[in-house]
Amino acid sequence: MAQKKHFVVLGLGSFGAALARRLCQNGCRVTGVDADEGQVESLKDSLYEAVIADVTDRKALQELSLADADAVFISLGENQNMTPSILAALHARELGARRVVVKGLSQEHGKILKLLGVERVVFPEMELAIELADRITWPNVIDYMPIDPDYSFVEIAVPDSLVGRTLREADLRRLYNVWVMGVKDALSGQLELFPEPEYRFGADQLLVVVAKRENLNRLRELK
Numbered sequence: 001m002a003q004k005k006h007f008v009v010l011g012l013g014s015f016g017a018a019l020a021r022r023l024c025q026n027g028c029r030v031t032g033v034d035a036d037e038g039q040v041e042s043l044k045d046s047l048y049e050a051v052i053a054d055v056t057d058r059k060a061l062q063e064l065s066l067a068d069a070d071a072v073f074i075s076l077g078e079n080q081n082m083t084p085s086i087l088a089a090l091h092a093r094e095l096g097a098r099r100v101v102v103k104g105l106s107q108e109h110g111k112i113l114k115l116l117g118v119e120r121v122v123f124p125e126m127e128l129a130i131e132l133a134d135r136i137t138w139p140n141v142i143d144y145m146p147i148d149p150d151y152s153f154v155e156i157a158v159p160d161s162l163v164g165r166t167l168r169e170a171d172l173r174r175l176y177n178v179w180v181m182g183v184k185d186a187l188s189g190q191l192e193l194f195p196e197p198e199y200r201f202g203a204d205q206l207l208v209v210v211a212k213r214e215n216l217n218r219l220r221e222l223k
Contacts, residue, residue: 004029005070006048008097010055010088012039015103015124016075021046031064056087058095067096071119074102082109086116093117150212155184158205159222168197176219178211 005028009020012034020032020043029048034040037052044050053060055076066072072092076085082105092100093116104110104121113121162170172178182193184206191208192199209219 006031006068008033008064008066008069008072009075010034010061010072010092011075011085011103012036012043013075013078016073017043019073019075024048031069033060033064056084056091058091061088061091061095066092067098069097071099071101072097074100077103077105077109080105082106082112085109086112089113089116089118151210152213152216153181153208153210154216155206155208156220157186158183158201158203158207161223162201163203165201166197167195167199167201170201172209172219176211176222177215178209178219180207180209182208184208 007023007028008031009016009023010033012020012032016032016034017039020030023030024046030046031049031051032040032043032047033051033053033055035052035054040050040052051064053063055061055074074085074088074092076088085102085105086109089100089102100118101120101122102113102118104113104123110121110123167180172180180195182191183195183199183201184191186204186206209216211219
């Protein structure tokens, strides 16, 4: 049996607590750390390990074996104070954490964290707002998954104008610069990976494509 992944969550405010709970639900071992005893107590039945400690204290972090964790998540910054998360990120990197993901407070905060070697800075409210706006603007987009700053995977309903046409006839690579990785039946979920050029699109199908954001926006507008 594969060993469970182990994650450390530093800061158990609303975002950190939600993240820790979800990781636990996913079957991961989660060490949750916060200086607020009440925050830790509220999660102790869910966490693999619940620790009351100041996460900006290097000595306290040394006790957590951050280098052995699959990733360290840092969710700090009450009142938009950047200092605690910067200190925690600095200590985590110096203590050998392999992957460090931090909740960002501002673009400047994110730049500082990147200079410290943080793998990813997340902006939960901004990312949720963008996702919500995109889903409302383009309801034909079923699923969306960024894979790097430029490219994303998207499941999008086959536009009516493509129904009955072949992949070759649609010429999506040339016209929209998107790569069709598969076609999924929306009703059965059956997936046709890497369809041949003569594959003919039908109704109730989803395109699984990868492309840059600006090209995906053009494809989304196709009727």
